[in-house]
Amino acid sequence: MKILLTGATGYIGKRLLPVLVEAGHEVICSVRDIGRLNVKKYPEGQVKVVQADLLEPGSLEALPKDIDIAYYLVHSLDLSGDFSQQEKQSAQNFIHYLNATAARQLIYLGGITNVEKLSRHLSSRKVVEEELAKGQIPLTALRAGIIIGSGSASFEIIRDLVEKLPVMIAPKWLETKCQPIGIRNVVEFLSGVVGKEYTYNKHYDIYGPDLLSYKEMLMGFAQVRKLKRRIIIVPVFTPKLSSYWLYFVTSTSYTLAKNLVESMKIDVIPKQNDLTSRLSVKLLPYKKSIELAFEKIEQNLVLSRWDDATGGRIFRDGLQRHIKVPKFGVFTDKQQMEAVDAEKALQRIFAIGGRNGWYYADWLWSFRGFLDRLFGGVGLRRGRKNTDDTSAGEALDFWRVLYADKKEKRLLLYAEMKLPGEAWLEFRIDEYNVAHQIATFRPLGISGRLYWYGMLPFHVFIFKGMLSKIVK
Structure with missing residues (x-):
């Protein structure tokens, strides 16, 4: 199949690309900056890179029309200001382009949105899904919560907190529940739904087998790393103070920390479905996902990191303008x-x-x-x-x-x-x-x-x- 992959330079896109290539698909990678994606390691002719910016409709004319499947993996979590409006506009521009193609399926990775009160981040994810669903192409929407894998934002934040702080004075939102999923399982779901007609015009929550609080995730990480840690929950942490706490202790930016804190205050409980069994995905327990992440780190085989897709002005302008x-x-x-x-x-x-x-x-x-x-x-x-x-x-x-x-x-x-x-x-x-x-x-x-x-x-x-x- 001929597949269009947007967000190819992002954390998920870089993980998905080799899987699609290995499955024999021809992949067209849509990127804002060609210089950021090296495809020389792939078989000649199987991967093509096209420069396009979803916020500039005219640039989408460079994308092919004869595609079978399209992935929408564009995300703006680290942008300050009204990133939700930018995400909505990007989705609308993409659908306008996609409606004129031969695509039979659009696959989108969003966030779990099963509660009425959503953070700005999750609200934006939901709006993007709604905009994509308005198109003529059948949409398969996968909704994930916390993603655990080498280089993921969640993994690196947890790692920073656990490895640097023997004792943590932590905010109350650490008691919030979620069901983290391993990056390997996320990629399995994304690649597994390709061409599956029973997933057309449907959405699925994808999740791991363990229902945990953020505190339990931190302590579980400590157990895997054989570290003794103590966490003291205090109710006086405001969202702003929590954001600064993450910013100064971890490698995240303040903007990302702020958006994450808003989301972490909300329980992210997925709705059960049969997609896992239909695709024969073997879900990885939380601790196993951590162990596999460290195996990749120790072998120096980390394919992507969360900050691969963030770079402020330099990425908005393009690398070439600064070289x-x-x-x-x-x-x-x-x-x-x-x-x-x-x-x-x-x-x-x-x-x-x-x-x-x-x-x-x-x-x-x-x-x-x-x-x-x-x-x-x-x-x-x-x-x-x-x-x-x-x-x-x-x-x-x-x-x-x-x-x-x-x-x-x-x-x-x-x-x-x-x-x-x-x-x-x-x-x-x-x-x-x-x-x-x-x-x-x-x-x-x-x-x-x-x-x-x-x-x-x-x-x-x-x-x-x-x-x-x-x-x-």
Whole structure:
């Protein structure tokens, strides 16, 4: 079958794509930025990438009309402001396009919405489903609650809380109930309903076998990791305070934390159905999902992370607009040293950041990350997806990878920390085995210039030391 996959660069999309390819389908990936999806590893001709923005109807003309199945996996949870209106508009634009195609089925992954009082996030999910259902193409809607898997937002938040806090003073919403589902099961459901006519124009809650409170999920995680933890529930946590609690302790952004807290205050109890048995899906218990997640992490086989699809302005503008580093009206710090072993130096460059650190004066990097969090930035807590490789579009501490090519021996990063300007950090090794490290800063007004000169002594110290460690 010929399948259109929207949201192909997101957490779910990246997991679903290889499954569809393995099943023999031809997959058209709709992305806002072609540079963020590498499909070279798939058989030639089986995966095609098309650039389209669902908020720009004209761009959808580039998408094919001769498709059999379409997936709608677009989600805007980390957007601030009125993300619900953007999601509704995206769905309306997509349906307008889809009605003119040969598609026989539209598959959508939303959230469980079985209570009257919904959070903004879940309300938006419901509205999107309603808009998609208005189209001429039969809709199969799958509704999931908390998704557990390596790199998922829920998994990473739980991991941060449990591994960093021996004792937690926690809000009352930790007693809220839900039925978490493993990412493997989610992908099984998404791929399993393809072409199943009995699912047309129907919706199904998909869920794991365990009904748990968020407190029980935290304690269950601790048991899997063999950690002793204590949780004290207090009623004085306001939603805003809860959001700050998640923001400062975990790797999530404040906007995402706020939206999650709104949803977590509501019991997410699924409605029973027969889809699990009809598709022969073997549901994974919560603790087993955690164990499998850590297996992937330990094997360095994490396919996607929740922050793959978030990047603020850089993703709205597109990576290509930032790859060309400005040469005028900027400050630069250039370092170059001959590499003792060019191959090892290249490996260090592509492994930089995350738990590997920045090779020199890590305490200063940590302090800069702490300051960034204080001022509402992402800090260093995002880490990196894989320990020894990276690709365009991925988060890397408080940077975003713009360009990564080992054959060209080049890595280009763009700063997502709070700055009075824009910053790039580039590493490359030339044909003479000389390693080049270039930090570029485009200041915004007087404050940007003061920032650069104030940081200059630290830059000289840090950047020279970092490159010396890379080339040794």
